[in-house]
Amino acid sequence: MWQEDPVATHAAHAAPDADTRAMRRAVELAARGLGTTSPNPVVGCVITDAAGTVVGEGWHERAGSPHAEVHALRAAGPAARGGTAYVTLEPCNHTGRTGPCAGALTEAGISRVVYAVPDPNPQASGGAATLRAAGVTTQAGLLADEAEEGNAAWLTSVRRGRPYVLWKYAATLDGRVAAADGTSRWISSAESRADVHRLRAEADAVVVGSGTLRADDPHLAVRGSAGDVRQPLRVVLDTRATVRPTARVLDGAAPTLIAVAEDADTRHLPGVEVARLPSGKDGVRVDALLAELHRRGIRSVLLEGGPTLAGAFVAAGAVDRVVGYLAPVLLGAGPAALGDAGIATLTEALRLRITAADRIGTDLRITAVPTTASVPTALKEH
Secondary structure: OOOEEEOOOOOOOOHHHHHHHHHHHHHHHHHHHHOOOOOOOOOEEEEEEOOOOEEEEEHHHHHHHOOHHHHHHHHHHHOOOOOOEEEEEEEOOOOOOOOOHHHHHHOOOEEEEEEEOOOOOOOOOOHHHHHOOOEEEEEEEHHHHHHHHHHHHHHHHHHOOOOOEEEEEEOOOOEEEOOOOOOEEEEEEOOHHHHHHHHHHOEEEEEEEEEHHHHOOOOOOOOOOOOOOOOOEEEOOOOOOOOOOOOHOOOOOOOOEEEEEOOOOOOOOOOOOEEEOOOEEEEEEEEEHHHHHHHHOOOOEOOOHHHHHHHHHHOOOOOOEEEEEEEEEOOOOOOOOOOOOOOHHEEEEEEEEEEEEEEEEEEEEEEEEEOOOOOOOHHHOO
16 A cells, blocks of 8 residues: 655645556656666656646666656656656665755655655665655555566665575476486477576576586577677586586676685686685585675576576575476476475475466466565575
8 A cells, every 4th residue: 555645745636547557657667677777776757747747757777877767857847847756666865876866856846756665775765754854745655566576676685685586497397397318408499598588688697506507508698689788697606616618608708707615626717707605515505605696786696507506596595586488398207497495395385476477489487476485494506
């Protein structure tokens, strides 16, 4: 439920349906920034004039560039005075590479601000209070769930102090990711594989384990996208530094980081960026990897590793969304999509809520999110 500022009221509120339409448009605009704004959030803004007519739109296009509110105010010009701003995230109250949006809205004469999600970042929050102090009516919570979903990566990184993790896999209808002889190309359709490149383009980092590297020698860079694509950081969890210097992830097409144990011998990898991390009996710890990536400004991770790596992330309570591409194929044998996740009985199962089911080529793409917070049962990786 969205809430009105208890202090100030506004006699000329837009009709509720108009408010909803404007905020939904702001959510759509915010999505245009996916893959280009990190480590900043995606934000959309719609401005209506005093009569309720849309006069300006904008979204945060790239980190370091003007925020959504500034783009929308520039488009609106003088028509913004006395109008309403609809923003997917509470206007910031922080001066960094750009000025505070709360001040920009006040200076433009905006009389009412409706925002979907309060800003959880203590460095930038407080914009609503600043607006109210300047006599601007504020309302919070309109379409909060939709705005939260679109900004899940950034919100998770701020609230949990680690990157948001999306686990992607492709499997047969009976849950196999490879045949008994290890062959796996290609289980999914060409359309599904193209969709994975979209996921890569939206992520800050793509993570695989050493087993996947040895078996498939994946490239992990984004291909097939028009325009200037920001390549994600390619990350390999390789406890003993077994990666070969000829591996395709070391071709320079995108940045690469090899995560190894603190005592690993990496002399055969001159010039390769290496992160030495704490490890346990099963290898580099998932929590240590995520902490290191967060320290480097990584806010979203696409997990593309095999069953062992996926199991380690689930066991560590570090999977925020699952995207499975299910192909109309049956194998009957071969590795399952998920390895040991430390789940011994059905009552411990990680329950998911399906948020979307779409046809992609000949495949079915299932998107799901955990319904309850998973409790880490292990901190492991090989």
